[in-house]
Structure formats: C-alpha cells, structure tokens
Amino acid sequence: MDKFLEQVKAALTEPAMQQEMLTGIWETIYSTLLATVLACLLGLVLGVILVAGEKDGVRPLPGPLMKIINAVINILRSIPFLILMMMLLPVFKPLIGTTIGTKAAILPLVVAAAPFVARLVETSLREVDKGVIEAAQSMGCTPFQIIWKVILPESKPGLVAGFVTALITILGYGSMAGFIGGGGLGKIAVNYGYNRYNPGVMIVAVVLIVVLVQLFQSVGTRISVSLDHRITDRGGKKRRSKETAHKIDTDKRDPSQPML
Amino acid sequence: MIELKQVSKTFPTLDGDFQALKDVSLTIQDGDIFGIVGMSGAGKSTLVRCINLLERPTSGQVLMDGEDLMTFSPARLRQARRSIAMIFQQFNLLMQRTCLKNICFPMEIAGVPAAEAKKRALEYLDIVGLPDKANAYPAQLSGGQKQRIAIARALASNPKVLLCDEATSALDPTTTRAILKLIQDINKRMGITAIIITHEMAVVEEICTHVAILEHGNMVETGTVEEVFSNPRSEAGRKLVFPEGAHIDQFPVASVVRVVFNGGSSYEPLIASLAIDCGVKVNILGADTRNVNGKAFGSMLLGLPEDKSEAAKAMNYLKAQRDVTVEEVPDYHG
Numbered sequence: 310m311d312k313f314l315e316q317v318k319a320a321l322t323e324p325a326m327q328q329e330m331l332t333g334i335w336e337t338i339y340s341t342l343l344a345t346v347l348a349c350l351l352g353l354v355l356g357v358i359l360v361a362g363e364k365d366g367v368r369p370l371p372g373p374l375m376k377i378i379n380a381v382i383n384i385l386r387s388i389p390f391l392i393l394m395m396m397l398l399p400v401f402k403p404l405i406g407t408t409i410g411t412k413a414a415i416l417p418l419v420v421a422a423a424p425f426v427a428r429l430v431e432t433s434l435r436e437v438d439k440g441v442i443e444a445a446q447s448m449g450c451t452p453f454q455i456i457w458k459v460i461l462p463e464s465k466p467g468l469v470a471g472f473v474t475a476l477i478t479i480l481g482y483g484s485m486a487g488f489i490g491g492g493g494l495g496k497i498a499v500n501y502g503y504n505r506y507n508p509g510v511m512i513v514a515v516v517l518i519v520v521l522v523q524l525f526q527s528v529g530t531r532i533s534v535s536l537d538h539r540i541t542d543r544g545g546k547k548r549r550s551k552e553t554a555h556k557i558d559t560d561k562r563d564p565s566q567p568m569l
Numbered sequence: 570m571i572e573l574k575q576v577s578k579t580f581p582t583l584d585g586d587f588q589a590l591k592d593v594s595l596t597i598q599d600g601d602i603f604g605i606v607g608m609s610g611a612g613k614s615t616l617v618r619c620i621n622l623l624e625r626p627t628s629g630q631v632l633m634d635g636e637d638l639m640t641f642s643p644a645r646l647r648q649a650r651r652s653i654a655m656i657f658q659q660f661n662l663l664m665q666r667t668c669l670k671n672i673c674f675p676m677e678i679a680g681v682p683a684a685e686a687k688k689r690a691l692e693y694l695d696i697v698g699l700p701d702k703a704n705a706y707p708a709q710l711s712g713g714q715k716q717r718i719a720i721a722r723a724l725a726s727n728p729k730v731l732l733c734d735e736a737t738s739a740l741d742p743t744t745t746r747a748i749l750k751l752i753q754d755i756n757k758r759m760g761i762t763a764i765i766i767t768h769e770m771a772v773v774e775e776i777c778t779h780v781a782i783l784e785h786g787n788m789v790e791t792g793t794v795e796e797v798f799s800n801p802r803s804e805a806g807r808k809l810v811f812p813e814g815a816h817i818d819q820f821p822v823a824s825v826v827r828v829v830f831n832g833g834s835s836y837e838p839l840i841a842s843l844a845i846d847c848g849v850k851v852n853i854l855g856a857d858t859r860n861v862n863g864k865a866f867g868s869m870l871l872g873l874p875e876d877k878s879e880a881a882k883a884m885n886y887l888k889a890q891r892d893v894t895v896e897e898v899p900d901y902h903g
C-alpha cells in the first residue's frame with residue numbers, strides 16, 4: 310500500500326513524471342479532438358447520405374449504392390476495435406510514415422469511429438419532423454437547401470450530443486490504442502500499469518482520462534442543451550440536460566465491447 | 570386558374586390499394602376563395618396536396634394557368650411552388666429558428682434580399698398581431714400564435730395561391746374569425762386565390778365564394794357557396810349544410826306559417842322589423858336557415874299570434890318582402 314501511494318506521489322511530483330503526464334494529456338486531447346473532428350465530418354456526410362438518399366428521402370440515391378454504404382458501415386462496426394486498428398495501422402503507413410505513436414493512431418481511429426458517428430447522425434436526422442421537411446418542399450426548396458437549411462439546423466442539438474458521444478468514445482478508443490503503439494494517457498497507463506507493474510502511475514493516468522471524459526461530457530451536454538430552442542424554461546433545461554447526459558452515456562461505445 | 574382534371578390518387582397499403590381520390594375535376598378561378606369540405610377521411614388533404622404535387626396524382630392532370638404541373642422538371646416545379654404557399658394543420662414551423670426567421674424562410678429560398686425579406690416579415694408579424702414575437706422561438710408560442718406565424722410565413726412571400734389545410738381548426742372562434750378576415754382581406758387586396766380545407770361549414774359561410782364537397786374520394790357537388798348552401802343536391806351536401814335536419818320546438822300556437830328565404834337580407838332583421846314595423850311579435854318555432862355572405866337561405870317556421878288581425882298584419886308584411894315566400898302550414902302538430 311505504501312509503495313502504491315509512493316508511486317502515485319512520484320507520478321504527481323517528480324518533474325520527469327509530471328512532464329510525461331502533461332505530454333500524455335496533451336497528446337490525448339489533441340489526437341482525440343483531431344480524430345473526432347475528422348470522424349464527425351466523415352460521419353456527418355455518411356449520415357446525411359443515409360437519410361437523404363433512401364427511397365423516400367429528399368434526394369434518393371440508387372438503391373444498390375445505399376446497400377453498399379450500409380453494408381460497409383455495418384461491417385466496420387462489427388469488427389472489434391483493436392483488431393480493426395491493427396488492420397488499419399499498416400494501411401495508413403505510407404501516408405503517415407509510421408505505425409507507432411499518437412499520429413499513427415489518428416486516421417485508423419477516424420475510420421473506426423466514422424461508421425459509428427454515421428449511425429448517431431442518422432438517428433438525429435431522422436428525428437426531424439417530416440411535416441417540416443414537407444413544408445420546405447412546398448416552398449420550392451432544393452434537396453440541398455432542405456438538408457442545409459432545414460434538416461441539419463433542426464437536428465443541431467441531437468447532432469452536437471452525437472458528436473460529444475463520438476468524442477468520448479474516441480477518447481476511449483484512443484486510450485486503448487496504447488496497447489498497440491498509440492500515444493497519450495492510454496500509453497502511459499498501459500506502459501506503467503501493464504508492462505512495468507506500476508499501478509500508482511496507471512491510476513493517475515486513468516483518473517486523468519476519467520476527468521477528461523467527464524469534462525467533455527458536461528461541457529458537451531451544456532452546449533447541446535443551450536443550442537436547443539425547443540426548450541424555453543429552466544425546468545425544461547434541467548430535464549433535457551439529464552436526458553442528453555443519459556443519452557451520451559448509453560450511446561457511447563464501451564471500447565472493451567466488439568463493435569455492435 | 571387552377572384546373573384539376575380527372576385526378577385520381579391510389580395509395581398502395583398493406584391490405585391492398587386504397588383509392589383516396591376518384592376522378593376529381595375542379596376549376597378554380599383566379600381570386601376565388603374556394604372551400605373544400607367533407608367528412609374526415611374524405612380525401613380533402615390528399616386533394617389539396619395534389620395541387621402543389623406534394624402528392625403526385627396516380628392519374629389525371631393538375632393545370633396551373635393551362636400548364637400541367639405533372640410534366641414540369643423538378644427545377645420548374647420548385648419555381649412554380651414558390652408562388653403556391655401552403656398552411657399546414659400542424660404549423661410545421663422550424664423549431665430552431667425565431668419567428669422572424671421562420672417568416673423570412675420562403676423569401677430566403679426565393680432569393681429575396683435579406684433586408685427586404687426582414688422588412689416584409691416584420692410587416693406581416695404586425696398584420697397577424699404578433700409584432701412582439703419577432704425574436705421568440707416557436708416553442709414559446711401557443712398553438713394559435715404558431716398558426717398565425719405559419720400564416721404570416723405563407724403570405725409574406727406574396728404567393729399567387731394559398732392552400733390552407735385546416736388552417737384554423739387549432740384556433741378559438743375569435744382568432745379563427747380574425748384569421749379568416751385576414752385571408753379575405755389579402756384576397757381582396759392582392760387578388761390571391763385561396764383554397765381552404767375545412768370541416769367547419771361556418772368557415773365556408775364566412776369567407777368562401779365557391780365550395781366543393783368531397784365524399785369517399787368523390788367530388789359530389791361543387792358550385793358557388795350560395796348555390797350549394799341554398800339547395801344542396803347531394804346527400805353529403807345536405808348532411809353538411811343541415812347537420813341537424815329540420816328541427817322544430819314543441820310549442821302551442823294559433824297558426825303557423827313557413828317562410829322560405831331565397832337569398833334576400835338575412836332573417837334576423839326581418840323578424841325584428843316585423844316587430845317594429847307592425848308591432849307584431851312572432852315565435853320562431855324552427856329555423857333551417859343559413860347566412861351566406863350576409864344573405865339568408867333556407868326556411869323558418871313562425872308561430873303567429875292568436876289575435877286574428879295581428880296575424881293577418883304579419884302575414885301581409887311577410888308576403889310583401891322580396892326574396893321571401895310565405896305559406897301557411899295548416900296542420901302543424903309541433
């Protein structure tokens with residue numbers, strides 16, 4: 310027990326350890342944010358295609374194309390994350406130059422997370438009232454205008470909640486990537502806790518990950534709720550905050566689970 | 570001018586095809602306020618949605634100034650739709666836009682410069698009586714207020730045609746009247762053509778010039794409101810115009826006359842002037858009359874006083890009226 314407390318103390322006070330932790334936090338934040346932004350962009354495009362392109366969507370696309378997109382998304386979501394990452398690391402090697410480190414993990418993360426984001430986006434977009442879309446059609450909106458000026462703005466709160474879910478999930482996946490050469494807090498936790506049997510340092514890294522997740526979640530929930538003009542009173546805001554937090558919590562992918 | 574020619578609409582459903590419209594033909598002249606009435610499920614919404622092709626007829630033609638919308642390219646149809654505004658029963662406002670931005674929306678789509686759109690939107694907020702709601706979001710409004718924003722949104726883009734699907738059924742009678750007045754006003758001032766779906770005959774009476782009656786997807790009757798209301802030819806028409814049938818109170822009286830109104834002045838002034846001009850009070854035993862644009866149609870049973878000379882005086886007075894026929898009902902049993 311004493312040894313454990315000493316390890317924790319060392320992790321927090323030793324300059325070299327402090328430096329390593331700070332670097333870990335920074336790497337985690339930037340790689341998570343970067344991967345999230347890219348995954349959300351890709352997921353948003355895919356989600357819009359899934360909703361707008363279906364048979365009675367605002368811009369139907371050829372059925373076979375929709376089938377292929379759906380199949381690819383389902384397959385990617387069915388491969389356990391770590392395995393998918395391992396499969397993807399060499400694919401991106403020519404582009405990145407390495408399969409080790411924070412940078413190498415970003416693009417595989419994006420590809421692994423985008424199908425997941427696409428489904429979250431799809432769910433949010435489908436919640437837009439059909440009547441509102443019809444009203445826009447009756448005014449002579451083009452399909453693009455309906456997507457850009459009606460569907461996306463109307464589902465903004467849900468989309469933001471989905472992006473926050475993606476952020477948290479990607480943070481989790483990114484940390485898991487510590488096992489296969491990824492960087493950041495995940496690598497520190499794996500290196501010290503698993504490889505060198507130093508549970509004190511591991512706990513500090515894990516606590517930092519948890520703090521980051523909580524921070525992202527509460528800030529994200531707040532942004533999502535504040536963007537929603539369907540809520541008009543404080544009671545409603547509280548209720549929606551709870552609902553959104555719960556939704557993010559249930560939607561986020563547990564990285565230990567296969568991608569189902 | 571809007572013409573529907575043999576418009577049919579069939580919905581494929583799980584248990585077979587359902588024909589919601591059967592060979593409906595209609596002509597709506599520019600500047601008409603055209604009512605479409607019928608029982609729930611008669612196909613009213615389907616019909617009006619066929620006019621802007623939100624629903625594509627299975628067969629038939631939808632002609633707008635002689636051109637068949639069904640043959641238009643998507644781009645041309647969008648262009649045409651910009652002059653056909655629609656008010657929905659469910660308002661269908663954008664929940665994440667302020668009221669002002671909602672009203673600006675169709676103008677934004679039609680490419681009206683933002684400043685002008687805003688100016689017009691503010692004008693219409695004023696017209697619908699909600700000038701203080703410019704920056705409110707739809708969620709902060711009552712149902713009637715939302716409907717008024719929807720109406721402002723429809724009108725602000727200066728459409729040539731206004732389609733209203735039960736636009737007032739969410740409103741209280743006072744607001745309904747105000748909205749109907751507004752539509753009538755716009756119709757008079759700008760010559761907008763309005764097509765109004767409703768199940769309330771009072772709405773038709775209040776503002777429509779023409780009416781069509783739908784039943785089970787068939788158009789069973791159409792004509793001017795006067796024609797249809799004074800003499801509904803179809804069973805469905807009679808049921809809608811006189812839902813209660815002839816209703817007569819139990820009342821002991823001396824003699825009874827039936828007064829038939831053929832479109833003269835409305836009947837209240839007649840009964841009032843009967844009392845004033847010849848000092849005779851009569852009992853209204855039953856009335857089956859309707860006021861259509863300030864004119865009376867239908868018939869009324871009057872119980873005349875026991876005093877023979879007063880009864881005769883009343884009889885003569887009534888007979889002297891224009892647009893009124895009077896006949897005695899010899900064996901009235903109440």
Ligand SMILES: Nc1ncnc2c1ncn2[C@@H]1O[C@H](COP(=O)(O)OP(=O)(O)OP(=O)(O)O)[C@@H](O)[C@H]1O
Pocket residue numbers: 580581582587589607608609610611612613614615616768
């Ligand atoms: N998309 C659809 N698929 C299948 N059946 C439909 C569809 N839309 C309408 N119908 C059917 O067509 C008939 C007419 O519907 P419509 O909505 O036009 O009625 P309505 O006259 O507007 O009735 P209400 O006064 O209740 O609004 C109904 O029986 C309805 O069930």
Ligand SMILES: [Mg+2]
Pocket residue numbers: 613614615734
């Ligand atoms: Mg209807």
